[in-house]
Amino acid sequence: xxxxxxxxxxxxxxxxxxxxxxxxxxxxxxxxxxxxxxxxxxxxxxxxxxxxxxxxxxxxxxxxxxxxxxxxxxxxxxxxxxxxxxxxxxxxxxxxxxxxxxxxxxxxxxxxxxxxxxxxxxxxxxxxxxxxxxxxxxxxxxxxxxxxxxxxxxxxxxxxxxxxxxxxxxxxxxxxxxxxxxxxxxxxxxxxxxxxxxxxxxxxxxxxxxxxxxxxxxxxxxxxxxxxxxxxxxxxxxxxxxxxxxxxxxxxxxxxxxxxxxxxxxxxxxxxxxxxxxxxxxxxxxxxxxxxxxxxxx
Amino acid sequence: xxxxxxxxxxxxxxxxxxxxxxxxxxxxxxxxxxxxxxxxxxxxxxxxxxxxxxxxxxxxxxxxxxxxxxxxxxxxxxxxxxxxxxxxxxxxxxxxxxxxxxxxxxxxxxxxxxxxxxxxxxxxxxxxxxxxxxxxxxxxxxxxxxxxxxxxxxxxxxxxxxxxxxxxxxxxxxxxxxxxxxxxxxxxxxxxxxxxxxxxxxxxxxxxxxxxxxxxxxxxxxxxxxxxxxxxxxxxxxxxxxxxxxxxxxxxxxxxxxxxxxxxxxxxxxxxxxxxxxxxxxxxxxxxxxxxxxxxxxxxxxxxxxxxxxxxxxxxxxxxxxxxx
Numbered sequence: 001x002x003x004x005x006x007x008x009x010x011x012x013x014x015x016x017x018x019x020x021x022x023x024x025x026x027x028x029x030x031x032x033x034x035x036x037x038x039x040x041x042x043x044x045x046x047x048x049x050x051x052x053x054x055x056x057x058x059x060x061x062x063x064x065x066x067x068x069x070x071x072x073x074x075x076x077x078x079x080x081x082x083x084x085x086x087x088x089x090x091x092x093x094x095x096x097x098x099x100x101x102x103x104x105x106x107x108x109x110x111x112x113x114x115x116x117x118x119x120x121x122x123x124x125x126x127x128x129x130x131x132x133x134x135x136x137x138x139x140x141x142x143x144x145x146x147x148x149x150x151x152x153x154x155x156x157x158x159x160x161x162x163x164x165x166x167x168x169x170x171x172x173x174x175x176x177x178x179x180x181x182x183x184x185x186x187x188x189x190x191x192x193x194x195x196x197x198x199x200x201x202x203x204x205x206x207x208x209x210x211x212x213x214x215x216x217x218x219x220x221x222x223x224x225x226x227x228x229x230x231x232x233x234x235x236x237x238x239x240x241x242x243x244x245x246x247x248x249x250x251x252x253x254x255x256x257x258x259x260x261x262x263x264x265x266x267x268x269x270x271x272x273x274x275x276x277x278x279x280x281x282x283x284x285x286x287x288x289x290x291x292x293x294x295x296x297x298x
Numbered sequence: 299x300x301x302x303x304x305x306x307x308x309x310x311x312x313x314x315x316x317x318x319x320x321x322x323x324x325x326x327x328x329x330x331x332x333x334x335x336x337x338x339x340x341x342x343x344x345x346x347x348x349x350x351x352x353x354x355x356x357x358x359x360x361x362x363x364x365x366x367x368x369x370x371x372x373x374x375x376x377x378x379x380x381x382x383x384x385x386x387x388x389x390x391x392x393x394x395x396x397x398x399x400x401x402x403x404x405x406x407x408x409x410x411x412x413x414x415x416x417x418x419x420x421x422x423x424x425x426x427x428x429x430x431x432x433x434x435x436x437x438x439x440x441x442x443x444x445x446x447x448x449x450x451x452x453x454x455x456x457x458x459x460x461x462x463x464x465x466x467x468x469x470x471x472x473x474x475x476x477x478x479x480x481x482x483x484x485x486x487x488x489x490x491x492x493x494x495x496x497x498x499x500x501x502x503x504x505x506x507x508x509x510x511x512x513x514x515x516x517x518x519x520x521x522x523x524x525x526x527x528x529x530x531x532x533x534x535x536x537x538x539x540x541x542x543x544x545x546x547x548x549x550x551x552x553x554x555x556x557x558x559x560x561x562x563x564x565x566x567x568x569x570x571x572x573x574x575x576x577x578x579x580x581x582x583x584x585x586x587x588x589x590x591x592x593x594x595x596x597x598x599x600x601x602x603x604x605x606x607x608x609x610x611x612x613x614x615x616x617x618x619x620x621x622x623x
Contacts, residue, residue, distance in 0.1 A: 010524075010525065013525060014422070017419050017422050017423065018423060018428070020419060021416075021419055021420065021423065021432045022432070024416065024432070024436055024497070025431075025432055025435040025436060027493070028435050028436050028438065028439060028493065028497065029435050029438075030461065031450045031451070031453070031454045031461060032450065034453070034454070034461060035450065035453060048459070049459060050459065050461075050464050051453070051454060051456065051459050051460045051461035051462070051463070051464045052461050052464050052465065093345075094345050094346045094349060095346065097342040097343060097345065097346060098342070098343045098345075098346030098347070100339070100342060100343075101339035101340065101342055101343040102343070104339060106336075107336060107339055108332050108333075108336055113343070113347070116347070116350060117350060118623055119354075120350060120354040120355075121623065122603075122604045122607045122608060123358070123600055123601075123604045124600055124603075125357050125358050125360075125361040125593075125596060125597060125600050126357075126361070126576075126579055126592075126593065126596025126597065126599070126600055127576075127579060127580060127583065127584070127596065128361075128363075128579065128583045128584070128589055128592050128593040128596055129357035129358070129359075129360035129361040129363075129593060129596070130353075130357050130360075131583075131584065132357075132360045132363070132589075133352070133353065133356045133357050133360055136356075136360075137352075148349070148353060149353075151349055151353070152346050152349045152350065154350075157346070158623065181338060182338040182339055182342070183338060183342070186342070207441050210443075211441075211442070211443035211446075212443075213443060213444075213445050213558075214557065214558055214561070218580075218584055229443055229445045229446075232445050232446070232449065233445045233562065236445070236448070236449040236452065237445065237448055237449065237452070237562050262453070262459070265449065265453070266453065268449075269446055269449040269450060269453075272443070272445070272446055273442060273446055276441050276442065280434075280438065280441070283441060284433075284434055284437065287437075288433075288437075288501065
């Protein structure tokens, strides 16, 4: 593809293609950068700021410091990290253990177990029965109702089974001949070999649990247990101003309530994205590879 | 249960004659033998299996309240299909079902081509780092929650200081409040869906394009094909199976207009236009407390949805060799 062989028309075509894609990049990123600019501006200068700008007016961390000092937000951050961490660990361990058994071709009852899992993918009886199960188990208003939601995800299980099946049979047989039991083979051989796959599904679980809000919204009445997504929803979508600025401040119009609501909302949205942005390089590395190698949908 | 399975399976895989002469005690011995070998796997799988039974199969059992009258003092009374009759004679339910189908159809027509076009364009980009930069940017929204995306779009579509209305103002157009506009809200759903997932979904097509044999392109080049001819005669035919698979699978998910999306982008003004089966179930079930009616609606959707996904799976498997699972 020497450049000299390109005709002027081909160069114009190429310019159009690249500009179209760059326009797509702008449409994707600009709304987020605008919120960043709003949240980093001096609060007094925010009213009247254009939705198109990506440069802050003045510069101040005031919005972020108000948010980070707010008890609801602090609880939210703690709850989100706690729920995400515990459910990710449970998810990865449970999925890996189950996938290891299901990846062994000779396992008695293997087909029945596959069907057991597949049925859950195609048939979901809906939120009301799910609610009643949680109620019956006494999980309502407990972290566990959220932690255990999709704790073992059928799709991720299938991905991991496919990966375990790729492990050369000779390796497993050699280990078994050496007298290793299934626990030892799993721990010393399978897990180290499956590190990339385990990293991938860990990220799947991490993103899924961090972003989950619906179960938390319907199962957790106690606001002290709400993850960040539910706090964000109450404030940004439901427009509950008191939730963030506090009843006192709202009635006296002091402190946080003097800050433009728009900048508080912008900061709150970004705060919720920060962890995703932090692991985004890893996501790009592992998700992209996982999807390219044939798994249909995350 | 596992012992019995083992008894059935072992004769097939082991070198055991299949003749009926094999005694019952022999089969039990074989099963016991299998159990000795396989029990550790069942110990390891136990938490997972228990999870599926409790959180996926118990709900199926609980769904029986769709056929019952819930009473404050148990037990509930069996009323058969009464709730389904109420449901089917309710105009609200049909409106909600129609909304679900309309929104799915709009997404199908206007969403599906976008990732294909994005993949075709991306494939033309030669510089590796330019391509990586574009990819990193357009994949990002897929990993944001709908609460976050709704927050971003409520800001971007704001009639006073949202980016879209600022642009329209520069073009001399009057501001519009898209989020509270019954004519616009379904398009907001379609657009936010594109914004969120078109980039990421293009990856599936890009994978298919990369798998196309390079020799086909070389041959086309020798024949003097230009960029568009190569796209039309090599790339597009090469990804037709992927397009077909994803189209059929999407058709199978037709009743799953996204609950999380709708619930966060909805408000009192536009609710009638985008109320879908899932939000209806949530509202009449958990907010109004009509558990049986809500479960009936949920079950109706689940059964229909299952049929569609299973049909889609077999159609797709037949036509393209790839299915849902």
